[in-house]
Amino acid sequence: MERENQHGEEEYLQYQIQNGVCGKVMSDEQVEELKKQIVAYSAISEQLAELHKSMSAHHDFTGIRLGNLYCDPISATFGHKITARQRWTPTPLQLQILENIYEKGTGTPSKQKIKEIASELAQHGQISETNVYNWFQNRRARSKRKFQVSTGSANAESEPDVSTKEKKTKPVGLDFIDNFSQGVESFYFQGSESGIDQLMGKEESSRGYDPYNNLVEQFGLLG
Amino acid sequence: MERENQHGEEEYLQYQIQNGVCGKVMSDEQVEELKKQIVAYSAISEQLAELHKSMSAHHDFTGIRLGNLYCDPISATFGHKITARQRWTPTPLQLQILENIYEKGTGTPSKQKIKEIASELAQHGQISETNVYNWFQNRRARSKRKFQVSTGSANAESEPDVSTKEKKTKPVGLDFIDNFSQGVESFYFQGSESGIDQLMGKEESSRGYDPYNNLVEQFGLLG
DNA sequence: TGACTATGAATGAACG
DNA sequence: CGTTCATTCATAGTCA
Incomplete structure (x- = not known):
């Protein structure tokens, strides 16, 4: 989209200034854009909700x-x-080299090593230090896990949640995605009754709980 | 339906009048409201996408x-x-807030600050001070490492475009705005930067890969 | 073609 | 703080 210069740069400037201070004045174009933006969001939300509802094999x-x-x-x-x-996908050659290095011991890659390894492997294909780093991280982690699984840990079926290795892990357990099961119209957060309004930090949900309506009513969008 | 007296009737009226005419002047509260709306929609969209994905996924x-x-x-x-x-997994909103603080803040966690932040974020979901603390620790450490990793290194390969993006993380930006271009076009106040990110008080999207993009890409919304 | 599996990558938490 | 671990997410490859 092109800039709407024809509508006056005055307003732009005005906004800039205001923006630095309290950003209150917006040009028609700006407001217009804002509206569109929000409408776009609401549209997306709706579509997603719709999509989700139909839940066909998409x-x-x-x-x-x-x-x-x-x-x-x-x-x-x-x-x-x-x-x-x-x-990134390591080439067989790279993999080979990595394996070798891994085997040699030094379970500690060390940043300097990483660099070296990376540049060496780079000769056999695209690769970055991060790739190498990740590779070692994963390699160790998984071999470890495999080990511990293959050994006696095959028990612990009684959900040893806290007993295992948790020193002071936070219980957490949110996951409010579940609250979206109904789609947008029933967007409840943490079982709270305030729904979307709370999410948006609204104190007064007087004009309706639906953000979309809210939006339209408050700012006369879509109008 | 109650009026929002707490926000000052002056400003509200002012808006109404303006709205009737050309809708240019908005009060801080109103702007604030807009921000929240957009943030809310972002969150909703993302969550819906997430939900949908998790359900349709194999x-x-x-x-x-x-x-x-x-x-x-x-x-x-x-x-x-x-x-x-x-x-703990930060909700989009929490993340948003954290990012903001991280950016503008002195980069200094500070015990007291942590408490404040934590309690604020608690309104958007489960969280503890430790979470906040850790988040800041990681945030800084990783953004730092990003540099040291992405420098030097003989990774002089031609790197097929995409992979080059950033070595490691953050492709993002206000990219997701672009995805709405179909019906919205870029939302620019000043024709240059400060798009929606500014409106939302977001200087830099930080998540490794942004959900909004993903969203649009996956569902081809607004097509 | 849809599900499964292996594994690269992201990231919260813990350690020294 | 910088580094490392542990867990989870996403994707490439493959099989039925």
């Missing part, structure tokens, strides 16, 4: 792998950026 | 292996996953 189209490259499907549709995560 | 949540820690009472409604977490 498969995530994460993209098409082209070897090591990644081609985002959206970009084709929207002509938009690619943000999907592409993860 | 994961088969083989029962509850964590036993007593978490027992969801409402899951009966939908029979979706029950994911007990042993460790």
